[in-house]
Amino acid sequence: MLPRCVALPAATAASPCSLSLASIPQTVPRQLASPPASSARARPSALFLPAAPRGVLAAAGSPASVTEAPALPAPPHRLPRMAALPAVAPKPPVGSPSHTATEELYEASQKILDRLPKKQVYLFYCTENKELAQQVARDGENIELREIEWKRFADGFPNLFVPGAHDIRNRHVAFLASFHSPAVIFEQISIIYALPRMFVASFTLVLPFFPTGTAERMEDEGDVATAFTLSRILSNIPISRGGPTSVVIFDIHALQERFYFGDNVLPCFESGIPLLKERLRQLPDADNVVVAFPDEGAWKRFYKSLGEYETIICTKVRDGAKRIVRLKEGEPEGRHVVIVDDLVQSGSTLIECQKVLGALGASRVSAYVTHGVFPNNSWERFQCDNGEGPQHGFARFWITDSCPQTVAAVKGRAPFEILSLAGPIAAALHI
Numbered sequence: 001m002l003p004r005c006v007a008l009p010a011a012t013a014a015s016p017c018s019l020s021l022a023s024i025p026q027t028v029p030r031q032l033a034s035p036p037a038s039s040a041r042a043r044p045s046a047l048f049l050p051a052a053p054r055g056v057l058a059a060a061g062s063p064a065s066v067t068e069a070p071a072l073p074a075p076p077h078r079l080p081r082m083a084a085l086p087a088v089a090p091k092p093p094v095g096s097p098s099h100t101a102t103e104e105l106y107e108a109s110q111k112i113l114d115r116l117p118k119k120q121v122y123l124f125y126c127t128e129n130k131e132l133a134q135q136v137a138r139d140g141e142n143i144e145l146r147e148i149e150w151k152r153f154a155d156g157f158p159n160l161f162v163p164g165a166h167d168i169r170n171r172h173v174a175f176l177a178s179f180h181s182p183a184v185i186f187e188q189i190s191i192i193y194a195l196p197r198m199f200v201a202s203f204t205l206v207l208p209f210f211p212t213g214t215a216e217r218m219e220d221e222g223d224v225a226t227a228f229t230l231s232r233i234l235s236n237i238p239i240s241r242g243g244p245t246s247v248v249i250f251d252i253h254a255l256q257e258r259f260y261f262g263d264n265v266l267p268c269f270e271s272g273i274p275l276l277k278e279r280l281r282q283l284p285d286a287d288n289v290v291v292a293f294p295d296e297g298a299w300k301r302f303y304k305s306l307g308e309y310e311t312i313i314c315t316k317v318r319d320g321a322k323r324i325v326r327l328k329e330g331e332p333e334g335r336h337v338v339i340v341d342d343l344v345q346s347g348s349t350l351i352e353c354q355k356v357l358g359a360l361g362a363s364r365v366s367a368y369v370t371h372g373v374f375p376n377n378s379w380e381r382f383q384c385d386n387g388e389g390p391q392h393g394f395a396r397f398w399i400t401d402s403c404p405q406t407v408a409a410v411k412g413r414a415p416f417e418i419l420s421l422a423g424p425i426a427a428a429l430h431i
Contacts, residue, residue, distance in 0.1 A: 118142045121204075121429045122168050124195065125176040126150075126188055128404040132422060133176050140426025148191060158187035165198050170241075174204040174429050179211045179230075180405055192237055202242035205234070206425055208402035209371045213253030214343075216260075227253075228260045235262030248428045250402055250421060251342045251370040255301070270428060272370040272400045273305040273340075275419040279398060280338065288363070290335040294325070294353045298341045312337060314353050325352040333361030336395070343371035344399075346378045358390030365390035366415075372399035372406040379406065384414040 118141045125133035127150055137143045146168070151159040162168075173195055177188050196203040216227040237245045247261070248268045261267045280289055292312035293299040299313050312330025316323045337357050339350055344367075354365045364385070372379065383393035397415045401407045401422075410416040 118430050119172050120144065121172045121174055122146045123174050123176060123429070124148055124162075124191070126178050126184065128178045128180065128184070129176045131407075132401050132404065132420070132425075135420055135422035136176070136426050136429075139422045140429060143426060143429060150187065158190060160187060160190055160194075162191070162194065162198070168195075169199040170201050172202045172204075172242075172429075173198075173200040173240075174206060176206045176425070178404055179207065179209070180403055189233065192234075196238045196240035196245060200240050200242070202246075203237070203240040204246040204248065204429060205237065206248045206428065207234075208248075208250045208400070208421055208425070209343075209373075210249050210252050210257070211373075213257060216254045216257050227257055231257065231260035232262070235265050237265055239264060246431070248425070250400070250424070251301075253342055268428060268431065270424055271305065272402075272419065272421060272424070273302060275400065275421070275424070276338075276340070276368045276398060277306070279417075279419060283336070285336050285364075288334075288336050290330070290332065290337055292330065292332070292337045292339045292353065292357060294339055294341055294349050296328075301342060302340055306340065310335075312357070314356065316349070323349075323352075325349065325356050327356060327360060332357045334363055336364040336366065337362045337390075339365065339367040341367075341369050343373055344369045344378075345373050345375060347374070347381050351381060354390055354394060362390050364395040366396040366398070367394055368398040370400050371402050372410070372416075373403055374406050374409075377409065379410050379416070382415065386414075 120142045121140075122144050123133055123136065124146050125148075133145055137145050147163065149161040149163065151161070153159050175188075175192055175195060177192065179185050179188070192205055210227070210230070212226040212230045214227075216225055217223075218225055234247055237247075239245070244264055244266050246266045246268055248270060250270050250272055252258070252269055255269075258267050258269060280286055283289065289309060290312060291306050291309040292314060293302065294314050295316055296313065299311070303311060310330070312332055313328045314325050315328040317326055318324075339353050339357075341350070344350060350367050350369075354367070357365050367382075382397055385391075385393040385395055394415045396417055398417050398419050399406065399410070400419050407418055411418065
């Protein structure tokens, strides 16, 4: 801080004001205060201002009276010692009273949150997913079904209408889609692009099966990764009043496909594995179950979700134009082996795995896939063992209802059993 300025008297005609270097007091501000010599380790706590100049300027030829500015109070020469902060308390060990109390508090808070009313969701759906949508409304809370008029013009192009468009303003809206065939994608995309623009509070797209997921990479120049194409189409869904669209997908084929989506949507990747685990716990031989993966890709995809089970890993070996399935690691003898994968098309790999595991002594062989695509009715290749052992077929084959055309074909046919995604979808709508 600079020394205090001194006012100069006004000049008069009788005594004109003239300044010279000789008339300016040659004073130097005092040095910063320093601690006394007796306190060698003391440190000043702050910088101290210099005293005011000793002299004041007067008119030329008039000597100035010298006055001393009042001195500042003496600074302290030692900072107060900082109080030691208490150490962070360690986490209570599992099973201790403190840990138990923490868990009880968390459970109590969750119960309070569960009692809070859920947001009201208006759920639209495509025709193929009507049964699944009805089950979502039954299993969920505050979910109301809304229909769309699906018609076609004479030239075959879609003629679509959303009844009660004014009623959904400022409401949370969702659409349950099914891209099971390229023929239905355009009409559903038209609805998906229209709903967010109807002044809805938020919009959620539920697409249980992402159909182009297996075409996610290029193996030769000229290959088209249609998984990226569909991701770009969905990434351009208009933003609703509540922000970007949430896109709910179950067990997408490759986890890296999440990076194909743009910032205009929020991909939410769910899994059907919890449904499988719940079903396995209900089996009479639940303590004898071991999980098998048909290839290393399936193992990388699901091994963390099924970490409580012993695992068997198979691998595919090329023999000319054929692919032979062999056991890589694990022991299937005497066990109920459940083969797990994300989807099935022709089913050749699963059938080969079943034969290999049966030949190695497995007592029973079952299978689970989230998406039973089964083009050209390939589900007919899967036979039930009828309790005669894995050499004769599968004990059980679990699929979800992500592909409605497959559900309609295999419902009530052994060894198939449907695990519904209605509960997980209802939960995702309230995220």
